[in-house]
Amino acid sequence: MKRLVLTKDELTAWVRRMTEGVRVFAPVAVGDYDEFRLVDSDQADLIRWSYQNTRLSPKGLFHPQAERMFKFSTSKEDPEWNILKEVPKDFSPRVIVGMRPCDAAALKIMDVNFDTPEYKDPWWVRRREATTIVGLACTSPSSTCFCTSVNSGPFDTKGLDVLLVPLGDGRFLLDVVSERGEELCQQFGPGGKEADSEAIATYEGLKKKAEAALVPIGDLSPLKERDMLEFFNSPIWDEVQFACINCGVCTYLCPTCWCFDIQDEVYESEGCRLRLWDSCMFPLFTLHGSGHNPRAEKLQRVRQRFMHKLKYYVDKYGQGVACVGCGRCVQFCPVNIDIREVIRLMLVQCECAV
Amino acid sequence: MFDYTEKIREIARRLLQEKKVDGIIGFKKGTIPMMNQPVFITSPDRVELLHWDSWCGVNLANYLPKREGRIGIVAKGCDTRSIVVLSQENQVQRDQLYIIGVPCRGMLDRRKVWEVVGSTDVKGIEEGNGKVRVWGNGFDLKLERSELLQNNCVICVHRNPVVFDELVADEVEEQSVDRYGDIRNIEAMSSDEKWNLFQEIFSRCIRCYACRNACPFCYCPQCFVDESRPQWVGKTIDRTDTLTFHLLRAFHMAGRCTDCGACERACPVGIPVRLLTKKLEKDVKELYGYEAGVQLDERPPLDTYKPDDPEDFIK
Amino acid sequence: MNNPYRPYPVVIDDIIVETDDKNLRTYHLKFLNPEDERAFQFLPGQFAEISVPGQGEIPIGIASSPTEKGFLKFTINKVGKVTTYLHNARPGEVIGVRGPLGKPYPWDKLEGSNVVIIGGGFAFTTLRSSLVYMLHPDNRSLFGDITVVYGARNPGLLLYKDELFEWEKRDDVTLHITVDATDDPNWKYNVGFVPAITKEKAPSSENAYAIVCGPPIMIKFTLPVLTDLGFPPDRIITSLEMRMKCGIGMCGRCNIGTEYVCKDGPVFTFEQLSRLPNEY
Amino acid sequence: MAEWEPKILAFLCNWCSYGAADLAGVSRLKQPPNIRIIRIPCSGRMNPKFILQALRKGADGVWVSGCHPGDCHYIEGNYYARRKFALFKNLLEYVGIEPERLHFSWISSAEATKFAAVAKDVVESVKKVGPSSRLIKREAEVE
Known part of the structure; x- marks a missing residue:
């Protein structure tokens, strides 16, 4: 062209x-x-x-x-209530x-x-x-x-x-x-x-x-080749998660984080259903009505974010990692959790396993 | 001046070897310039990771609540004040802590560096004799350290740890400054001016809660923003919701905030959130003569009262 | 463009209080538009998002069977904002239903097999759907023996009591009703925990699938019993719960590893779960 | 058009100000009709969230009233409340909520006259600044 x-x-x-x-x-x-x-x-x-x-x-x-999805009337007199x-x-x-x-x-x-x-x-x-x-x-x-x-x-x-x-x-x-x-x-x-x-x-x-x-991180193919549970059960997460304060900076600044919440709001006689960004860093993200939370611990939430980008997405869609290397999370994480380091740790762990 | 790293490692090694503590909370050198990462060291062979420089603005007291065992912690003046508050609130037990106190000449603010160099891409930075050399693509500058201090450090009056088990160096000289100039300026405005100012300030908020989560005092099992019955604050980025969030967050800091600046430092969009907490700090001081985190055996000001507290606003 | 977030409007037609503690109610919902009902084609095991404008949405298993026409049936426990609202709602109120969502039980495999259904407490909803579906005269011959073990803490907490006692009398299904304990001297069914009763009744694993739904503790103790009876993990099926919002695999919260419970589940075999992170 | 009348939400302590409101009514004291009352067990029960919620839901003014210092049914609830009120009132004014919208008083159950007088005072004060426009939760200005 x-x-x-x-x-x-x-x-x-x-x-x-x-x-x-x-x-x-x-x-x-x-x-x-x-x-x-x-x-x-x-x-x-x-x-x-x-x-x-x-x-x-x-x-x-x-x-x-924040995006308004639907509007509705909450007035019972309204035929479209x-x-x-x-x-x-x-x-x-x-x-x-x-x-x-x-x-x-x-x-x-x-x-x-x-x-x-x-x-x-x-x-x-x-x-x-x-x-x-x-x-x-x-x-x-x-x-x-x-x-x-x-x-x-x-x-x-x-x-x-x-x-x-x-x-x-x-x-x-x-x-x-x-x-x-x-x-x-x-x-x-x-x-x-x-x-x-x-x-x-x-x-x-x-x-x-x-x-x-651009400094290469290394060959990422082990992320695809190794079993999900090997990464999931790896000891590296304990170290990775320590500094994390579970804020939403990384997820909100990330160009590939898409998770969202759906919330209803009512203003007197009308209401709105909204879609809002949400973050896997927040405990409420996965809290069940019963009080049970499958990702109640910080370690689980930190692991979820990295595993989602670097393993689950890779396995589910076969199109590589869900990260484009823009560096926003690296730059703005308030406690310097650096996804490049996390990738290196995951790769090193693979090498050791071999 | 900032040769504290060796001393911190030495103390940490000793504490771990003598099994005085189960682990040390400190900093390790960051992966990018002007950032360091909080780290938990449990073995003497890992103490070489510990690091200290002018970019240790994270308040490490944030990592104390709900942590078991005997903990060593590297703490600046403001961090030790936070420990005092946490101790008053029964979130930490003083006798379970070994405080490695760091007399502090102020932490630096990378936003100020970015502003001066006109780029967020700083490739390297080094410091000596009150000067900071910073370089990157198309710049290599020598700056005055004092010009780059975090805003809260500029007006800090407790640079030395208020409680500690050991200091890494001699105490530094405390400053005598007016802490509330900016607050008084706002107080003097009309309601409309104030409203417009804060609408503008909070309009960039993205509700990431970094300010909340960077704070050692935000340890509630469930935050009011997550309460749904009733819902106190909407979750949108609508200005009303954002301001409601910031007002309640700030109010929860009344009489507790030690102005460590961690909230402002963590904000990815540069909101001066301390404008609210400092107003409360000023009022608490003026109305009740209280300064947060200075005396271990004091009650927090909202957990006590005097029969003759000011009440001229009450009919 | 079809908007998968838009619920079908339905009206609450009937509300039945299921349990003595009144915390479980069954709702009969009728579609406002007949074409919506035609579009809502489901199989037992699927769920729907019940949408209460102004309150929110909740994922609930469909308790009615596709063989029951003219309404949908959901049994709802009073837990949070939406469910509390529904417990105070009255027939005639307009709400919404979005679905059907998720994968049903593997009916292609279940057909031609013996089916063992094990349920505990209020997790019996999609199991009821399955049972009604299999017992329908058009379908009964597609399945071999049907065995059901269903238990609750006490008789007052059993769901669908009238139907249960009717099924118990039938000879084309073997139904074991049990309660953890009761002080009712006239209780004529079993007393004991679901895993113990399963062990006692020992349904055969030959050419059989087991569907197990209930509280985690019940599942935990039932699994070894089924294993001992010879059920391999790929023939033990369960349905998982998760916090959900979109229900269509987009909002990102209900994943277990690579699988979204809302879209790839909620039905999984234990063989599938063994390859996934233990995070549910 | 009829003159605008403000909506004012009053949080009244069960043991005193609420009684005073009752007594004022029984005594047929003249008082403005703009006030909606929520009874609270003690002024110490007041949470700043309640005040914000009132403003968010469109109250033009908020009035909190409890027992005189020293007279708290729970001995000291109002002493704690006093500190919270002082700080929160200042904070709201600091971000631009008009001071005329927030009112606090101590009114014992016998002070029906004071109740009526303060009610009048509160309504007049709110009227001066007109309908509330700040902090009201409306449909979000988003996409």
């Missing part, structure tokens, strides 16, 4: 044209960190083309932290500009959960269908990043429709990587010129350099 080179002004102008036809979400600075926000044509030049990671992953654009009605939402076409490849790869990981042969989560599926993703390659990954170790990479295009690569001289290479990306470029012409061999060589060079900057 086609590859173009755009100047920054051309890129901004392209995004501005999009804002006039569809909803556009892009990374902008909010206080002291970056966040994906809806941008209008006046804000196109506020887009941060060199941000590291948004503090919160863009998963919230597809799976919002207690009948749940879907809350109307805007599922019109939209473009997310500037998503990092890891965050886009995370959406693919979550598709497996929300878009299944048996059930389709309507909100997830409709938002995914409505969205075209223009990614932004990572030319200088952070020291907490490890995407290349977990089936992704700084230039990974698997979750993307278009990849933008900052060429380092103020220009961007635009790489159309899907049909959908093609359609976007037809609907909103990006301008620019055809990428010449020099630009493509620069792109290849930047990609190699970025990949080389």
